[in-house]
Each structure stands twice: as structure tokens, then as C-alpha cells.
Amino acid sequence: MICGFDMKILITNDDGFNAEGLKVLYELLNDKNEVFIFVPDRERSASSHCLTLNIPLKVNKVDKNIYTINGMPTDCVLIALNGILRDIGIDVVLSGINHGPNLGEDVLYSGTVAAAFEAVMWGMPGMSFSLASFENPDFSGFKKYFKSLFYTLYDKIKEDNAVMNINFPNVSADKIKGIKFTKLGTRRYDDAIVKVSDPRGNDYYWIGGHKPDWKNEKGSDYDAVFNNYISVTPLKIDLTDYEFLKILEKEINFEL
Numbered sequence: 001m002i003c004g005f006d007m008k009i010l011i012t013n014d015d016g017f018n019a020e021g022l023k024v025l026y027e028l029l030n031d032k033n034e035v036f037i038f039v040p041d042r043e044r045s046a047s048s049h050c051l052t053l054n055i056p057l058k059v060n061k062v063d064k065n066i067y068t069i070n071g072m073p074t075d076c077v078l079i080a081l082n083g084i085l086r087d088i089g090i091d092v093v094l095s096g097i098n099h100g101p102n103l104g105e106d107v108l109y110s111g112t113v114a115a116a117f118e119a120v121m122w123g124m125p126g127m128s129f130s131l132a133s134f135e136n137p138d139f140s141g142f143k144k145y146f147k148s149l150f151y152t153l154y155d156k157i158k159e160d161n162a163v164m165n166i167n168f169p170n171v172s173a174d175k176i177k178g179i180k181f182t183k184l185g186t187r188r189y190d191d192a193i194v195k196v197s198d199p200r201g202n203d204y205y206w207i208g209g210h211k212p213d214w215k216n217e218k219g220s221d222y223d224a225v226f227n228n229y230i231s232v233t234p235l236k237i238d239l240t241d242y243e244f245l246k247i248l249e250k251e252i253n254f255e256l
Contacts, residue, residue, distance in 0.1 A: 007033045007091045012076045013098065014044045014111030017068050021097030021131060024139050028146050036085060038076040041068040047111035049074055073115035081122045092154055093119030096129030097142060101167050103221045104185035107235065116163045117237060125157045132225045133170030144173040145230065163235040167221055169228045179230045185220035
């Protein structure tokens with residue numbers, strides 16, 4: 001128990017202050033915990049681990065413990081942990097609930113996931129939460145299973161400062177089959193670049209194209225969510241390919 005609260009929790013996202021998922025997450029945590037919100041003042045989807053270095057960041061206090069920032073999700077975490085909340089003693093950083101899945105290679109683009117990684121870089125555990133739908137979100141499953149899942153995972157990762165990437169299927173609570181611990185899946189986009197022309201014949205481009213096609217890999221996050229399971233994927237900052245590193249050390253010898 002900390003100052004009358006169980007935990008001190010920082011929440012952020014990449015969908016901005018008005019996102020429905022943010023409100024759901026806050027309401028689920030605010031009953032027994034001291035919750036702080038630091039979020040971008042607008043949508044910052046696919047901002048990855050971007051930091052704002054060349055323009056000043058403005059912090060707007062919306063209400064008690066609630067702030068918006070004219071920056072990226074990682075800016076929000078950095079300013080909170082290393083600035084305004086430096087002496088508060090935050091226990092964990094939660095990012096989400098993202099509107100749309102963060103599966104497979106999505107984690108490399110996601111501002112939601114990057115914010116959880118930023119927490120780990122500053123010495124505390126981070127979790128990213130996503131609902132696998134961009135339209136007509138059904139948060140009933142999240143509301144039913146979130147608390148038990150969160151507190152169980154936190155007890156496991158609080159000493160290791162690990163990142164947990166959690167995706168919920170967009171179905172009603174009664175249709176969720178369970179929880180699976182998964183690896184990252186693999187996606188393929190068809191027509192990822194869309195070229196169009198304005199009335200004057202000038203070309204411009206949209207990035208996105210059609211919905212991605214996924215490899216049906218057993219044990220992947222996509223396979224779990226597609227089959228109405230909650231997916232929990234442990235992630236780490238170290239991107240080193242250790243198997244290939246051994247090959248390089250063994251087979252290549254440069255003499256300068």
C-alpha cells in the first residue's frame with residue numbers, strides 16, 4: 001500500500017486524449033491506484049520510438065494528475081518519469097488501450113508499444129494494450145479480464161523490467177476463449193502504397209493500402225487473437241541476432 005493506494009501507475013497512449021480506450025483503462029485502474037495520465041494532445045499512431053528534439057514541448061494540465069503534451073508517446077513517458085513525476089515513484093507504465101491491433105511487425109511501428117519500451121529504458125516495467133479492431137470496439141472482454149491479467153503479469157515482471165505486449169480480440173467477453181502466451185507473428189501488406197492524383201494531375205500517396213495478410217503461424221500473436229484468445233507477448237529491447245553474430249565471428253575475419 002503506497003500513500004493509501006495500491007500502486008502508482010502512469011498511463012499513456014498514441015491515440016490521444018479523447019481516445020475511448022484511454023478512458024476505459026483509466027476507469028479500471030483509478031479505483032484503488034493513484035493514476036497519472038500523460039498523453040499526446042492528438043493522435044500519434046505509428047510514431048514508433050520517436051522523440052521530439054528540435055521543438056519545445058508544451059505540457060497542458062487538464063485536471064489533477066492528467067496532462068497532454070504536444071509530442072509523441074515516448075516524449076510523454078520521458079517527461080513524466082524524468083521530469084514532472086520524477087519524485088513520485090511510479091511503479092509501472094501502461095500504454096493503451098490502442099484502437100487497432102499491435103501484432104507481429106506492428107510493434108516496430110507502434111507508438112503504443114514504444115511507450116512501454118521507454119518505461120523499461122528508465123528502469124521500470126511497461127505493458128502495452130491493444131484491442132484488435134479499428135471500428136466498433138467491444139471493450140467488454142477487456143473490462144472483464146484486464147485486472148486479473150494485469151496484476152498477475154505485474155508480479156512476474158516487476159523485478160525484470162520487461163515489456164508485455166497484450167492484444168485483446170474484438171469480441172464480447174463471453175466469446176473470449178482464454179489467454180495464450182505467444183511469439184510475434186508475420187504480416188504481409190498488399191498494395192501498401194496507394195497512388196492517387198488530384199484534379200490538377202499532381203500525384204500523391206497514401207501509406208496503408210488494404211488490410212494486411214498474415215501468415216498462419218501456430219503460437220503467434222495473430223493466431224491467438226484470430227481465434228478469440230487474448231495474446232500476451234514478452235518483448236525486449238535487445239535486438240541483437242545472436243545466432244548470426246556467432247556466424248559472423250566464426251566465418252568472417254577482417255584484417256585492417
